[in-house]
Amino acid sequence: MDAIHIRGGNALFGETKIQGSKNAVLPVMAAALLIEDVCIIENCPRILDVHHMQQLLESIGCRVSRTDRTLTIDTRNLSEDTMSGENVTGMRSSITLLGAMLGRMGEVTMAYPGGCVIGERPIDLHLNALRRMGVSIYEKEGFFTARVKELEGTVIRLPISSVGATENIILAAVKAKGVTVLQNAAKEPEIVTLCEFLREAGAVIEGIGGSVLIVQGGHKLHGIRFRIPADRIVAGTYLMSVLGAGGHIFLEDAPVAQMRSMLKAAEEMGAEIHVSREGLNVIADESRKAIPYLKTEVYPGFPTDMQSPLMAALSTARGVSVIEEAIFENRFRIVEQLKKMGACIEILGKRQARIEGVDSLLGCQVTAEELRGGAALVIAGCMALGETVIQNRHFIERGYEDICRDYRNLGVNIYTG
Ligand code: UD1
DSSP states (O other), rough: OOEEEEEEEOOOEEEOOOBBOHHHHHHHHHHHHHHHHHEESSSSSOOHHHHHHHHEEEEEEEEEEEETTTTEEOOSSSSSSSOOHHHTTGGGGGHHHHHHHHHHHHHHEOOOOOTTTBEEEEEEHHHHHHHHHHHHEHHHHHHHHEEEOBBOOOOOEEEOOOHHHHHHHHHHHHHSEEEEEEOOOOOOHHHHHHHHHHHTTTTTOOOETSEEEETTTOOOOOOOOOEOOOHHHHHHHHHHHHHEEEEEEEEOOGGGGGOHHHHHHHHTTOOEEEETTTTEEEEEEEEOOOOOEBBSSSSBBBOGGGHHHHHHTTTSSEEEEEEOOOEEEEEHHHHHHHTTTTTTEEEEEOOOOOEEEOOBBBEEEEOOOOOOHHHHHHHHHHHHHHEEEEHHHHHHHOOOOHHHHHHHHHTTTEEEE
16 A cells, blocks of 8 residues: 556656755754744645654644644744653654754753664764754763753854754754854755744844854744745656656746756756746657766755656666765665666666666566655656556655655656555
8 A cells, every 4th residue: 555656658748836845844843943933834845754843843832733735833832841752752854853952942852863774874963063062962772862051152163064964053053142153064955944034033144055154143033924945856856757758847836046956967868948937847858868977966066865866867868877976875775676677777886876778667566765766766667668566655755745646747647556
C-alpha cells in the first residue's frame, strides 16, 4: 500500500502549481515560537514534516490551527517550559527548534539526529556556535540537554556554511543580549525567508542574503501574516522530469530567481526555457545532451537536493555525464535502483558518479530510501517504458504534498497503491 505506480515512457504535457517550500516553512514555524504572539503563515505545504512540526509546537502548549494551506500559530501561552519526549526526540527536523527553544525557554532536551542515509549529518557546528553564545550542553545516551540563562551575542565563524546551523544561530541571536555577527553564513533562499520573516516581526538583521549576518538581539517581536515562497526543489524535480521524458510543461509559481543553477543545467541538456512572472515554461525534446561535469555546491551553486533527480534525467541523455557530490558523502544510494531500470552508472571513488546515457529505462520494482532519491525514482518511472512500482512512498510524502496529483496534471499515468 506504501507504493507509487507509474506507466511511463510518454512525454509530459500540462501545467501544475508549485507548492510552498518545505525547507522554508519549518524554520519559520520554529521562529514563530520566539514571537509570543499570533502568526498567520500562508502557503504552508500539506506534508508530513509540517504536520510533525505542528505537533511539536502543540506539545508545549502552542495553539495551531490550519485552514487549507494557512497555519495560525499562537505562541502566547505555553504549558511546558521545556521540550522533550517522543515528539522532539523522534523527529530529525526538530533540530530546527533548538535555537528557537533556547531563545524562548532557555532549555531543550533532544535526541542526536545521528546518522542519516544521505550522510553523517552531524550537529557539531550547531552546538559549538550555541556554546559560544553561553549555552551549556549535557550529553547522555543519545540525548542532549541544552540550557542557558541568557543568550549572549558574539562573533561566530562557521567552518562550513551549514544551512541548519545558520538557522539555529539566527534564531538564538534574535533573543540574545547584544549583537551577533555570523561569518560564513549559509546563503540559501530559505535563510533569506527566515530572516525576512523575523525582520517583518520586528527583529533587526543586516546582511540578509550575504555570507555575513549581523543580528541585534533583544528587540520586541510581534505577530505577522507571512507567505511561504514556492519550493525550488519541487519545481526542480518537475523540471528534471521533462528533461528526462521530453515534452512541454508549465510550472506555475516556480521560484525561477532561485533556480538559476538548475536552469543552466537544463539548457546545457538542450531544453528551451521561458521565464515569465507567472512561472516557468520548459520545452524538451527527445535528444537531450549529457553534462560532462557538474558538482553540487552551496547556494547559488547546483543544490545537493537536486543531484539524484538530475542523475535520473541524465541516465538516458546522449553521451557521458559526471556528477560530483560535494555536500553530503552518501548521496548515491539511488544508483543501484536506477541500474535495476537499465541505467549505466558507475561510482568513481566516493564522491563522483559517471553516467553513460542508455537508449531507454525499463519499468520495474524499485525502493525509495530517502526523500529526494525517492523523487528521482518517480522521474525515472516517468521516463521508463512499462510499469514502475516505487516502494516506500512515505519518504516522498515527507516533502511532496501530492506528487501523483502534480504528475497527473502533467499527463502522467501515476497512482498510489
Ligand atoms: C539543509 C536542508 C537539506 C539540504 C541541505 C544542504 C532543511 C530542512 N534541509 O540540511 O534539504 O540538502 O541543507 O543544502 O533545510 N555539517 C557538519 N556539522 C554540522 C552541520 C552540518 O559537518 O553541525 C555538514 C553536513 O554533514 C554536510 C554539510 O555540513 O556535509 C551541509 O549540511 P547542512 O547545510 O547543515 O544541511 P542541513 O541543514 O542538514
